Amino acid sequence: MKEYTYLPEVRQAFRCSVPDAGIRQVFMVDGLLQEPSGMENGWELTPGKDGRGLIMTVRGDHFSSPVQIISVRSEDMPHPVEFTNEWILAPGARMQLIVCDHTIKEFLYRTIRNTVISLGDGAQLDILFMQNEHKESSYKLEVNASLGEEALLDCHIISLYGGTISNTVNAIMEKPGARCNLDGLYLADGTQSIEYNVDVKHLSGNCSSNQLFKGVLDNRARASFRGTILVAKDSQKTEAFQANHNLLLTKEAKITTKPQLEIYADDVKCSHGASIGRLDELGLFYLRSRGISLPEAQTLQQMAFVQDVLGKIKTDTIRERLEKMVESRLRGEFSKCSHCTMHCC
Amino acid sequence: MLKIIDLHARIGEKEILRGINLEINPGEVHAIMGPNGSGKSTLAAVLAGREMFTVTQGKVLYMGQDLLAMAPEERARMGVFLGFQYPVEIPGLSNVNFMKAAVNEHRKYKNLPALSAAEFLKLMREKMAIVGMDTSFGNRGVNVGFSGGEKKRNEIFQMAMLEPTLAFLDETDSGLDVDALRVVAQGVNKLKTKENSFVVITHYQRLLDYIVPDVVHVLYKGQIIKTSGKELALEVEENGYDHLISAL
Numbered sequence: 152m153k154e155y156t157y158l159p160e161v162r163q164a165f166r167c168s169v170p171d172a173g174i175r176q177v178f179m180v181d182g183l184l185q186e187p188s189g190m191e192n193g194w195e196l197t198p199g200k201d202g203r204g205l206i207m208t209v210r211g212d213h214f215s216s217p218v219q220i221i222s223v224r225s226e227d228m229p230h231p232v233e234f235t236n237e238w239i240l241a242p243g244a245r246m247q248l249i250v251c252d253h254t255i256k257e258f259l260y261r262t263i264r265n266t267v268i269s270l271g272d273g274a275q276l277d278i279l280f281m282q283n284e285h286k287e288s289s290y291k292l293e294v295n296a297s298l299g300e301e302a303l304l305d306c307h308i309i310s311l312y313g314g315t316i317s318n319t320v321n322a323i324m325e326k327p328g329a330r331c332n333l334d335g336l337y338l339a340d341g342t343q344s345i346e347y348n349v350d351v352k353h354l355s356g357n358c359s360s361n362q363l364f365k366g367v368l369d370n371r372a373r374a375s376f377r378g379t380i381l382v383a384k385d386s387q388k389t390e391a392f393q394a395n396h397n398l399l400l401t402k403e404a405k406i407t408t409k410p411q412l413e414i415y416a417d418d419v420k421c422s423h424g425a426s427i428g429r430l431d432e433l434g435l436f437y438l439r440s441r442g443i444s445l446p447e448a449q450t451l452q453q454m455a456f457v458q459d460v461l462g463k464i465k466t467d468t469i470r471e472r473l474e475k476m477v478e479s480r481l482r483g484e485f486s487k488c489s490h491c492t493m494h495c496c
Numbered sequence: 497m498l499k500i501i502d503l504h505a506r507i508g509e510k511e512i513l514r515g516i517n518l519e520i521n522p523g524e525v526h527a528i529m530g531p532n533g534s535g536k537s538t539l540a541a542v543l544a545g546r547e548m549f550t551v552t553q554g555k556v557l558y559m560g561q562d563l564l565a566m567a568p569e570e571r572a573r574m575g576v577f578l579g580f581q582y583p584v585e586i587p588g589l590s591n592v593n594f595m596k597a598a599v600n601e602h603r604k605y606k607n608l609p610a611l612s613a614a615e616f617l618k619l620m621r622e623k624m625a626i627v628g629m630d631t632s633f634g635n636r637g638v639n640v641g642f643s644g645g646e647k648k649r650n651e652i653f654q655m656a657m658l659e660p661t662l663a664f665l666d667e668t669d670s671g672l673d674v675d676a677l678r679v680v681a682q683g684v685n686k687l688k689t690k691e692n693s694f695v696v697i698t699h700y701q702r703l704l705d706y707i708v709p710d711v712v713h714v715l716y717k718g719q720i721i722k723t724s725g726k727e728l729a730l731e732v733e734e735n736g737y738d739h740l741i742s743a744l
Contacts (some may be wrong), residue, residue, distance in 0.1 A: 279507030372504040432548075440544050441598040441654060442572035442605070451597060455637075 153189050164252060165221050172249055172469040173219025182234030182262075189218070194246065200210070204234035204265070209244040214275065217247035224253070224260040224288070230287070231261035238278070242271035242299065249469065252280040254288055255387065259314075261289040268296035270304060272326065277305040279464060281473075285314045288342060293319040298358075302327035307464055308335040309473060310345055311480055319348040324358035324386075334363040336460040337406075338480050339372035349378040351391065355415075359390040365454055365460050367481065368396045368404035380423065384415040393423040398456050400430070400449075416481040453481045497522050497693055498543075498563075498662055504541045504718075505555035512538045514718035515554070520662065523690040527704055527729060528697045530715035531737050536697045537581055539715070540664040543576035545571050557607070572598075573605040575661030576690075578667050579651040586638040593648070594638050594655050595620060598710070602658060622657040627683040644671035652683040664695045669703040681706030701733035714740055 167176060177196060178185040182203040188196040194209040196218075205220075226230070240246060254260050270276055284290055290313045296304055310316050322331045337345045349361045366374050374456045397406045410423040430452050438448035457477060466471040499522040505513040511536045517691040520526055528536050543550050543556065546682030556629050557581050563571060586594070599619070600610045611619065624631055627649040632686055655663055665684070669677055684694065684707050696707055704726065705713075712728035713720045716736065722728065732740075 382556070434584050434586055436546055436568060437580065437586070437595075438594070439568040440572055440578050440580075441594070442569050442601040442603065443597050444569050447597060447601070448569075451585070451589055451594070455586050458588035473692075488581065 152271060160395045165223055167219060167221060169472045171217065171466050171470060174271040175218040176221055177218045179220060179222040181228070182222075182232050184417070186282075192216075199235055199237065203232075204236050206237045206239065208241070209246045210241045212243075212245045214245040214247055214277070215424070217249060219249045219251065221253050222250060222264075223255055224258075224262055224284070227258050231263055233263035235265040237267040237269070238291060238305045239269045239275065240271055240276055242276035243273045244271065245275040247277045247466075249279045249281065252290065254284045254285060256283050257287055258286070259287045259289070264293070264464065266292065266294040267380045268294065270296070270298045270302035270306065272300045274299060275303040277465065279307045279309070279469070281309050281311070282316060283311045283314055283476075286343065287314045289313075289315045291317045294321065296320070296322045296331070297325050298322065300328035301328040301426065302326075302330070302420045305463070306331070306333050309477070310335065310337040310339075311476060313343065313345070315344050317346045317348075319350075321350045321352075322360065322416040324355055324360065327355045327357045329355065329358045331359070332361045333462065334463045335365075335461050336457055336477070337364075337366040337374060338477065339366070340369035340376055340483070341372065342370070343372045345372075345374040347374075347376045347378075349393075351380050351388045353380070353382045353386040353391060356385065356387045358386065360392070362393040362395075363460055363463070364395045365457055366406060367400065367457065368397065369400040371401070371403045374403050374411075376425070377409045377411070378423070379411040379413065380421060382414045382416050382419050382421065383385070387418040389416060389419040389421065391419070391421045391484060395425045396456075397427045398429065398453065450478065450481055454478055479484045481484060497559065499557040500554050501557075503542070503556060504552045505538060505542055505549045506552055507538070509550050511552070512549070512718050513542065516718070516720060518720065519712070520693050520695065522693060523692045524711065525688070525696065525707060525713045526693060527726075528707035528715055529699065529712065529729060529732055534715045535718040536715050537666050540578055540695070543571075544576060545570060550555045569601070572658070573602055575656060577655050577660030577663040579648075579655060579663065579665040581666040581670065583639045583647040585640045587640050589638050590633045590635050591638055595654065598654070599657055614662060619657065621664075623653055623743060624688055626656050627652045628679050629653055636703075643675035645673065648672055648676070648680055652680050656683065656687055661692050662695070663692070664697065666697045667699065668696070669698055669700060675717045677703065678706060694711065701729045704729045716741055
């Protein structure tokens with residue numbers, strides 16, 4: 152039996168008291184699970200095969216009892232830390248997860264987080280990735296998900312803070328009737344750089360996928376979005392939609408967006424759309440004509456822009472917390488979660 | 497309250513206002529009529545602070561202060577309101593949050609504390625009742641999916657929330673059916689006091705049956721060509737603008 156490093160100060164500092172964030176908080180430090188968990192609940196959390204990362208297996212319905220993974224980078228390691236988290240849901244199992252990534256200080260952390268999601272027939276997973284590191288960190292997330300028959304995956308990624316963020320989401324609709332909803336919000340300023348690669352493969356018929364990704368870029372920030380939907384030859388009755396919309400606040404901010412559809416079946420409903428825009432001058436005047444200051448009007452318009460992505464988060468308390476954090480981020484304030492005592496993120 | 501002296505304004509190279517002179521006193525209702533393209537909406541937009549127009553000449557005093565030197569939000573906080581001819585849709589921003597931000601900015605300007613959530617909702621319900629708006633409109637995106645009539649009611653509702661001293665209503669009657677027109681006009685009448693003034697921009701005499709003006713102006717090619725009492729509106733309704741223009 153492995154002895155787990157227990158870091159009480161990390162636990163204390165990052166204790167999260169956002170209501171409904173999770174009935175259980177599980178800590179990971181530099182990719183090491185701090186303690187196994189959940190055996191008594193019908194789900195199980197154990198360290199990954201090589202000791203790093205974790206494996207969660209879920210049986211039964213735990214949807215109303217979310218689990219929160221608080222993953223913190225702590226040690227000053229010059230090399231990147233790479234680990235794999237696996238989420239395995241048995242047929243019919245249901246689970247909600249919130250994965251919060253933080254750093255303990257402003258060190259140039261490099262982290263590669265692989266995520267494997269395997270949903271059995273009829274399984275449902277709602278997973279929220281909250282990326283809140285700092286302007287020096289380098290963060291890479293790769294999600295590989297496979298969905299069984301009638302399985303449902305809701306995956307939300309909120310890229311709030313990070314020097315360089317790269318998110319890749321690959322979802323494979325393996326069996327008929329699978330559904331996945333992928334959404335993401337990226338906010339970048341300064342010289343931050345954010346990259347999203349989304350690849351949805353419809354290998355079976357009667358499946359549906361929805362993608363909604365939005366970004367707000369300020370200063371000299373850079374972002375790219377590449378999204379692909381592939382519908383295989385026999386995947387009839389597929390419904391697949393993709394949208395990527397971007398708001399550029401300065402002339403220097405830059406976004407490259409590349410939506411792609413590859414359709415080999417003939418009875419499908421698919422669409423993609425991408426846009427790049429700026430704040431609406433008439434809308435700003437309308438708000439100002441009601442007494443709202445220009446900076447406040449700009450913030451309201453940006454919040455309005457991101458609202459539909461945040462609206463995908465179903466738990467009210469979590470969504471409201473994220474709305475506040477996004478708003479303070481857009482206001483250029485330190486976007487700490489006030490429930491966390493460390494206030495470092 | 498408002499004194500406009502020889503106001504000239506242009507958009508790009510095109511001069512739209514060519515020397516407007518107008519004085520409005522507290523408690524007065526003015527109607528501005530005029531053919532399409534005469535500059536009615538431009539006048540309202542310039543006074544509210546729309547930046548796409550450039551004022552090239554003249555001045556505007558509001559409560560003795562230089563109105564044109566103020567940002568749109570400062571004008572609004574000092575009591576100037578513009579009811580838009582085409583209210584702007586803002587998906588993602590609810591009417592409640594919009595009005596909360598606006599009302600609290602007004603209160604901050606007056607050194608009053610922000611309203612509590614309960615106080616705000618009570619105020620909102622009260623004012624929605626004035627224009628017969630269902631409270632469900634509070635949670636909907638600003639003007640998103642609203643019919644023409646609902647958008648105009650929303651303008652009057654916002655006016656009720658902000659209690660302006662001087663309100664410009666730019667073609668608030670356009671696109672309204674008779675019942676909606678009556679509701680909107682009644683809303684305006686309920687908000688009318690001895691201290692506040694209204695400027696109603698309209699094409700039709702019909703609105704003026706409900707909102708009775710003290711003064712009627714006819715604007716043509718960026719100038720006021722005639723000012724008279726409410727009978728001028730009836731005259732325009734009957735004979736059109738041609739005889740006024742040919743008399744120039």
